[in-house]
Amino acid sequence: MTTIDQQERFVALLEPHRRVLYKVANAYCSRREDRGDLIQEIVVELWRAFERFDARASFSTWMHRIAVNVAISFHRGESRRIRDALPLDDFTMDLAAADRVMEGAGEDLHALQQLLAQLDEISRALILLYLEGYGHDEIADTLGISPGNVATRINRIKQKLQRNHAAGGTRE
């Protein structure tokens, strides 16, 4: 397959999943510029890994795994920044518009986002994957932990969410 064909295939697969880029970036970066950087980094890593992508596998699962790994690395400041290599404008992704969608998503999702911001990087990845509808086995496989561990962590986070929400409600 030529590089052009491969690009076409990659773009065709990426296009319907572009919101994943935003959601992952949104969970790990509070500043819009950082989100832009992270999205670029994820896309580049996806493209680099694409030649080894097994077409029989789910693109979405594969993409989530890479996106989360890149985001964790980025979040920990270990990632090699590419700020100068890929200007955000090239993607013409209107992050401000997406931010407005998230802002208008309702109080419950707001509370969820606040909780996400308090969690460590692995728990954030775990909740993101859970919200995206992945099962415990798939999450375990992506994060490299046991399904039992996934279930325990999700339960703990659910309780924390409840506690935080109740505390917020009481204050109000």
Added chain:
Amino acid sequence: MNNELDLDVLRGQWHALDDRLDASLELDVAALRRTLSDRMRSAFRRHSRWLFVSLIFDAAAVAALLVFTFAQGGDLPYLLSAIALLLGLSVQVATDINEWRVLRRLDFDAPVVEVRASIAGVRSRRLRTTGMILLLAVALWTPFVLVTFRGVFGIDLYRALPWSVLAANFALGIAIIPLGFWLGRMIDRHFRDSSGYAQFIDDAAGRSWNAAAGSWNAYAHLRDELDTNEVSQILATRTRRLEQAGRIAMPLRRLKRAQKSGIALAIVPIILLATFNITHGGMPLLIASGVLLHLACVAIMVANIAHLGALARLDLAATPSFLAERLEWMASQRERFARGLLVIAPLLAIPLTLVIGQGVFGIDLTTRMPWPVGIAVGTIAMIVAWWLARRSRRDPGHFAQRVVDALCVDTRRHTRAAIAVLLAPRSDSD
């Protein structure tokens, strides 16, 4: 506000956002295609700047050597020197290219074990090459100087220098190879299990793959942590690391700056002594003195590099008392090394006098000084060294403290400052 917040319910709301997000996030496919076409360029930029510079340097050096080889085709000594350098350089080029290729292919999607295996492969190749280059460096030094002088300044050192100078330098270079090999194996056997030694070797092998390896090791370490620790513990560790890093950033920076200036200071005599050695190869006592002093300066530089490397690898998530203990241990090792240097200083003073006499004043003390005087000076130097060794063992804390501090580029003061910050009681607002 509803006090019941169910993650499973939120899952539905989260999915409901998808269509709206899709509509707002219009991906410019053409721009993305252009970006992907530039992937080689961007991937290249993302790799170590040092490796890139190294590749450019390799290419320029190979080109210059090839031009020189063709230009000096008829002059056998220069032809052989250039070919020897080309062979040495080609090993370096092959390693750099291989390293660049592997780093470029590192794949976030691959299992950690697989990535670690490929990094381990690069590491062992890199270490082998570094070791080989270090062993060959002394042997290749003479051809390098000959070719440089001829190629850059047009000076024919091969004919200008007495044959004994070149012969002694070549012989020394060749003799160092088995000696260095034996020394390397001995050090490796003794320190194989030391993590500090492994890190030092990795640092010596190069910065670029080390950065990639470090990043992956950190990721793998995180996964190990997850298997053994609770999230809350991991989070606490990370928070502690961030907080501690902020507190001791300034004193650590000063400490690192001191080590860097120590490295820079050691480079000056290393270069001067190397120049002395290349021009005095025909005088056995003088070149032996030059090499001895050269090795002492290299040892000082290595001590600074090792200290700097150890500081960079400090685990800032450790408890303040443990960190203070590590810093104290590093400083004590540096002082121990400095005291050792000071003890043998009277013995080093003899070669230093010989080198300065010849190098600065043009006086060959090896022939001017009667041998009974030489033996007397040597005996006195040994007695003084023995006396210093006894004093140093008896009261190491107070042994020539100022000189030791100077030799350690003020490590003790900076270490104390860092430890004071670490162990200082913190206010609640912290």
